[in-house]
Amino acid sequence: MTIKPAARRMATALGIVAALAGSVAPAWAFCGFYVAQADARLFNRASKVVLAWDDGRATVTMASDYEGDPKEFALVVPVPTVVAEDDIRVVENNLIGKLDAYTAPRLTEYFDRDPCAPVYQRMSRAGGAPMAMPAPTMAPMAKDGLGVTIEARYQVGVYDILILSAQVSDGLVTWLGRNQYRIPAGAERVLGSYIGQGMHFFVAKVNLGRQEQAGEKFLRPLQVSYQTKKFMLPIRLGTVNADGPQDMIMFMLTRHGRVETTNYQTVKMASGLDVPLFAKDEFGKVYKAVFDRSVADDGMTRIYEEYAWDMHGYMPCDPCSAPVPDASDLFTLGARWHYPQFEHAGIDKLKSIRFPQQQADAYVTRLHVRYDAAHFPEDLAFTETADRSPFQVVYHLQHPWIGEASCAAAKDYLRTLPARFEREAGNLATLTGWDIGDVRTRMQANGQPFDIKVPG
Amino acid sequence: MRSDATVSISEFLLDEIEDARFWQIAALASLLCWNIAMLSLGASLLPSLVAVSAALATQIAASRIARRPVDLRSPLITGLSLALLIRGDALWVPALAAALGIGAKFIFRVQGKHLWNPAALGIVPLLQTGHAWVSPGQWGTSATIAAAILFAGILVLSRAARLDTALAFLGTHLALLLARAFWLGDPLAIPLHQLRNGALLLFACFMITDPRTTPDAGPARLLHAAAVAGLAHWLVFFEQMRPGLYVALVGLAPLVPLLDWIFPAHGFAWRPGRRPAPQPAQLSDLVHAR
Numbered sequence: 001m002t003i004k005p006a007a008r009r010m011a012t013a014l015g016i017v018a019a020l021a022g023s024v025a026p027a028w029a030f031c032g033f034y035v036a037q038a039d040a041r042l043f044n045r046a047s048k049v050v051l052a053w054d055d056g057r058a059t060v061t062m063a064s065d066y067e068g069d070p071k072e073f074a075l076v077v078p079v080p081t082v083v084a085e086d087d088i089r090v091v092e093n094n095l096i097g098k099l100d101a102y103t104a105p106r107l108t109e110y111f112d113r114d115p116c117a118p119v120y121q122r123m124s125r126a127g128g129a130p131m132a133m134p135a136p137t138m139a140p141m142a143k144d145g146l147g148v149t150i151e152a153r154y155q156v157g158v159y160d161i162l163i164l165s166a167q168v169s170d171g172l173v174t175w176l177g178r179n180q181y182r183i184p185a186g187a188e189r190v191l192g193s194y195i196g197q198g199m200h201f202f203v204a205k206v207n208l209g210r211q212e213q214a215g216e217k218f219l220r221p222l223q224v225s226y227q228t229k230k231f232m233l234p235i236r237l238g239t240v241n242a243d244g245p246q247d248m249i250m251f252m253l254t255r256h257g258r259v260e261t262t263n264y265q266t267v268k269m270a271s272g273l274d275v276p277l278f279a280k281d282e283f284g285k286v287y288k289a290v291f292d293r294s295v296a297d298d299g300m301t302r303i304y305e306e307y308a309w310d311m312h313g314y315m316p317c318d319p320c321s322a323p324v325p326d327a328s329d330l331f332t333l334g335a336r337w338h339y340p341q342f343e344h345a346g347i348d349k350l351k352s353i354r355f356p357q358q359q360a361d362a363y364v365t366r367l368h369v370r371y372d373a374a375h376f377p378e379d380l381a382f383t384e385t386a387d388r389s390p391f392q393v394v395y396h397l398q399h400p401w402i403g404e405a406s407c408a409a410a411k412d413y414l415r416t417l418p419a420r421f422e423r424e425a426g427n428l429a430t431l432t433g434w435d436i437g438d439v440r441t442r443m444q445a446n447g448q449p450f451d452i453k454v455p456g
Numbered sequence: 457m458r459s460d461a462t463v464s465i466s467e468f469l470l471d472e473i474e475d476a477r478f479w480q481i482a483a484l485a486s487l488l489c490w491n492i493a494m495l496s497l498g499a500s501l502l503p504s505l506v507a508v509s510a511a512l513a514t515q516i517a518a519s520r521i522a523r524r525p526v527d528l529r530s531p532l533i534t535g536l537s538l539a540l541l542i543r544g545d546a547l548w549v550p551a552l553a554a555a556l557g558i559g560a561k562f563i564f565r566v567q568g569k570h571l572w573n574p575a576a577l578g579i580v581p582l583l584q585t586g587h588a589w590v591s592p593g594q595w596g597t598s599a600t601i602a603a604a605i606l607f608a609g610i611l612v613l614s615r616a617a618r619l620d621t622a623l624a625f626l627g628t629h630l631a632l633l634l635a636r637a638f639w640l641g642d643p644l645a646i647p648l649h650q651l652r653n654g655a656l657l658l659f660a661c662f663m664i665t666d667p668r669t670t671p672d673a674g675p676a677r678l679l680h681a682a683a684v685a686g687l688a689h690w691l692v693f694f695e696q697m698r699p700g701l702y703v704a705l706v707g708l709a710p711l712v713p714l715l716d717w718i719f720p721a722h723g724f725a726w727r728p729g730r731r732p733a734p735q736p737a738q739l740s741d742l743v744h745a746r
Contacts, residue, residue, distance in 0.1 A: 169641075189641050196640040229696035256586065257545070260497060262698050263650065265596035268496040301596060305497070377645040383698045385589040386545040 046247035048096050051233060052334025052362075053384060054255045059225040059334025060233075063096045070158075070206040073219060074181050077202040078194040078237070080228040082151045082163050086344040087225040090157035091332055096221060098329060099251050101322035103307035103366040105269070105287045105393035107280060108319055112401040115413035146171035151200060158211040159222060164201040168192070172201070184241035194234070225334065225343075231382045239373035245300065246372070250380075252365040253335045258308045258387040259365040261380055266367065269294065269304045271393045273427040274420075276439060278446040280397055287393075289432035291368065296433070300375040307366035308391040317392075328353075335362040363388060395431075398424075402447070405454060414454045421448045476616035477529040480662060483608035484536035487658070491540060491594075498594050504539035507550035511535030511574075514558035522562055530574075530668075531558050537575035537662060541655070541702075544588045553578030553588070566713040573669045576705045583699055590699045595654020602652045609661025618665040624678040625660050626651075628685035636693065659701045671712050673719035680715055684708050 048063035062077070147167030154161045166172035169192030176183050181203065183191075194201075202224055233250065252259040260266035270290065279286045294304060309317060316324045325333075331353075336343055338361060342353060369376070398420070405411045421443055429436035444450060491498040515531035531554075538553050557578030561570040582588040595601050613619040633647035650656075664670065664684055671677045684704045691700030 189643075193640040193642050231696065260591060260593060262592045263653070265593050266497055301598070374645075377643065377649050381698075383589060383591075385543065385591075386587050387543070387589075388545065 046249055047238075048100060048249050048251070049233065050096055050099060050251040050253065050333045051382075052253040052336070053231055053259070053382070054335075054337045056227055056229060057225065057336075058228055058231070059223060059336070061091055061096060061221050061223040061333055063221050070211055070219060071208050073206045075204050075222075076176070076181065076183075076237070077224075078199040078234045079163070079202045079224060079226060080199055080230045081226045082165070082200055083202060083224050083226050084344075085152065085154045085156075088154055088156045088161060089223040089225075090159065090220045091223050093218060093220050095325075095329055095333060096251070098322070098325045099333065099364070100249070102317065102320070102325055103251065103309075103364060103392075104321050105290075105306055105395075106319065106321040107275075107283050107395050107397060109280070109397045109399065111399045112413075114401055114403065115409040116407040146175045148172055148175040155207065155210070156222075157220065158206050158214055158216055159204045160207045162203040164203055166191075166195050166201070169195055176203075187237060187240045190236045190240055193236070199234075223334070231384070232379050233382075234379045235371060235376060236373070236379055239371065239376070242372060244372070245370050245375075247368065247370050249306075250365075250367045250369070251333075252367065252382070253330060253333060253362045254365070254384045255335075255337050255362070256388075257363050257385045258305075258389075258391075259367070259382050259384050260305075261303050261367070262383045263378055263381045264303050264369075264376065265301065266303045266305055267298075268391055269306050269368075269393045270431060271391070271395070273395055273431065274398050274424050275395045275428045275431070276421070276424045276443045276446070277397055277399065277448055278442050279395065279428065283395075286395075286428070286432060289434065291370075293431065293433040295370045300370060300372070303367050303369045303380070305365065305391060306368050306393045307364065308387075308389075310363050310388045310390065312361040312363075313388075313390075318390075319394075330362050337361070400448065402452075411454050414452050417452055418450050421450055424448070475529070476612050477533060479608075479615055480612045481529065481532055481536065483612055484533060484540065484662065487605065487608070488536055488539055495594055497591060499539055499543075503544065503547060503550045504536075506547050507538040507542070507554050508532065508535030510551040510554035511538065511558050514555045518559060518562040530561075533662075534558060534574040534578070538578050540658065541575065541590055542579050542582065542588055543591055544582070546587060549582060549585075549588045553582045556581060567716065569668060569712070569716075571669070571712070572709045573663055573666050573705055576663060576702045579699065579702045580706045590655070590702070592653060592655040592698060595658075597649055597652040597654075599652065601654050602657055605654055605657040605661060609657065609665075613661060613665055616665065616667050618667055618670070618677070620674060621665045621670055621677045621681045622660045624681035625664050625685050628682040629656070629660075629689065632685065632689040636689075656701065659705075663702075664705060669709065669712060671715040671719060671721075673716070673721035676715035676719035676721070680708070680711060683711060 050059075050061040050063075052059040052061075060077075062075075148171055149165045150162055151165050152163040154163075164172070164175075166175070169188045172191050172195065173183055173188050191201075204222060206219065235248070238246065275286070291304070294302075311324060311330070331339060331342070339353070369380070400417050400420075401413070403410070405414055425436055425439045425443060428434065428439050440450065488499060488504060492501055492504065511531040511534045512528055515528060516526055519526040534557050535554055538550055538557070542550060542553050544550060544553075557572075557574035557576075560572055560577050561574050564571040579588070579590065583590070595605075609622060610619065613622050630647070630651055633650050636642075637644065637647045664681055671680050684701075687708060688700045688704035691697040691703055697703060
């Protein structure tokens with residue numbers, strides 16, 4: 001029995017240990033991508049997590065892209081406190097996808113006009129409902145000789161959930177083993193560290209009977225809310241026994257402003273550069289190369305900011321790569337500060353809430369990290385800043401006007417093009433690390449010739 | 457209370473160079489230039505200029521009011537430190553931080569020394585406004601940056617005879633990190649990663665070592681530095697307070713006059729030739745009188 005990559009990918013979101021997997025068939029489906037958008041699906045070992053934070057109230061939603069047999073699905077997440085039943089939900093699959101698409105790196109297009117009739121016009125390219133099913137059950141305090149206490153036992157949606165506390169890590173490992181949770185070798189030490197930090201463990205399995213009853217084919221994302229001083233995401237369990245670096249994309253929803261890490265360096269990803277036209281057809285590949293190159297240049301030590309925006313602002317995106325998640329989406333993902341009365345609302349109540357705002361009052365920060373245990377030994381700690389200035393990763397395509405030079409302005413214009421193309425080639429080569437000669441060749445074949453003949 | 461050897465070494469070093477502040481200004485200015493030029497979420501030019509100008513302006517105004525000679529070196533250090541450390545969503549944030557830090561220097565004084573480190577006092581109250589923040593992660597964990605800050609720090613501290621304080625702070629801090637890692641069973645990589653933080657080294661080299669706001673006697677300085685490290689550790693790891701270092705320094709400032717009282721010693725002078733007379737040491741006077 002080994003951990004299936006997909007399970008591990010799910011597992012890495014919060015340093016989760018996933019187990020009980022079957023075969024090792026490569027489950028990486030390298031999904032297609034939108035022409036002008038580079039969302040998380042590009043990174044085939046990327047886990048996605050939404051963390052909504054407001055002054056000690058944290059809501060974590062973990063994307064479930066688990067593709068294996070549901071009966072083999074299991075996860076263990078360290079949480080700072082015992083989570084109440086009302087604070088565990090199952091949310092719709094598309095919610096995180098919406099946020100991902102809205103915040104993804106993007107391309108914009110501009111078109112040069114005929115210089116003999118100069119009018120400059122810019123054209124830009126554009127690139128669910130909450131549902132929780134808490135099922136109240138007993139929450140007994142059970143203790144065995146291993147020092148493991150079941151603090152609570154819940155049924156939420158198709159999941160059976162336990163909140164565990166433990167006194168020693170080997171007892172916890174033994175307990176998990178006896179209960180069919182297979183823990184990777186080496187996790188004991190990390191579990192021990194979390195126990196020492198007073199953390200509890202959120203443990204989930206799929207209840208096959210209820211899954212069959214509900215007729216759900218795909219596992220929906222699990223969400224937990226809790227009160228804590230710890231503005232952090234645990235990543236250490238996910239790095240235990242990992243077969244290489246993994247990506248995590250974090251969507252931080254906050255009330256006041258941008259989020260950055262305090263124990264690692266957060267930097268803004270390179271943005272705003274003009275790139276060759278052929279990037280349009282393979283923007284996903286381009287951005288993946290940009291990310292790979294940045295990580296390689298920085299020695300895998302930094303966290304990259306890919307998007308930071310006031311979603312309630314005058315302009316919730318510019319240009320928009322996807323529809324802006326609405327107030328109901330953001331509420332479901334944890335941005336609940338304006339509705340404390342609905343903090344613990346059940347599904348029926350949620351459906352009846354009419355959110356007055358089209359865009360909720362939330363600031364979103366999209367952070368992207370590639371990590372392994374050697375470069376990221378500590379869990380990620382965050383701070384919320386008061387910075388509400390907008391940032392996005394955007395690259396520009398500037399379509400040249402190519403035609404008969406019927407006036408002096410057109411001749412002058414055409415003479416400027418080779419230098420401009422050269423600049424674009426240089427930008428792309430620098431961003432991606434691709435060979436500039438190859439870039440030039442591809443540009444030449446894609447309507448950006450370097451040998452423009454200008455008569456007279 | 458200082459040993460003869462310590463006194464002679466520090467006197468020798470003080471005689472070596474006129475004023476450690478010039479070195480500190482050079483070090484902080486270089487770090488600030490690097491920070492502005494190289495870090496995407498680091499300092500930026502305009503707020504830095506505002507912090508420095510506001511610090512200088514407050515010093516000039518307050519000196520005039522207090523009828524004291526104007527010396528611009530200390531406020532320049534405060535301004536540069538604030539430019540490096542505090543971030544705000546508006547320009548009044550660095551301005552107010554500088555004005556508060558420098559203003560308090562003239563108002564809150566005990567036995568001829570100001571109570572609070574001006575930069576730390578500029579930061580802590582501003583954090584409560586919701587418009588300011590600190591970025592402890594901005595420097596990254598690059599060994600080069602850590603080495604550069606340490607090198608500049610040693611250069612300045614050896615001239616100000618405050619290397620002992622920095623070492624006491626870093627020593628206590630490291631001991632606590634190691635103890636924590638040992639207690640949690642964490643690998644050594646974790647405390648070492650935590651120690652390589654640029655903001656921490658900046659604090660150790662240029663803030664807690666400020667001769668005017670630390671105790672005068674050697675042993676008292678060590679106690680003070682260890683106490684700040686201890687409180688900061690608790691604030692950061694148990695209270696999850698990210699700016700714990702600055703809060704600890706500001707919170708423990710009242711300890712300094714107390715330690716000066718318990719451990720009487722010569723007051724610090726930036727220029728060795730202008731060293732003031734020994735501070736009156738009331739406790740020992742009382743003991744001797746009996």
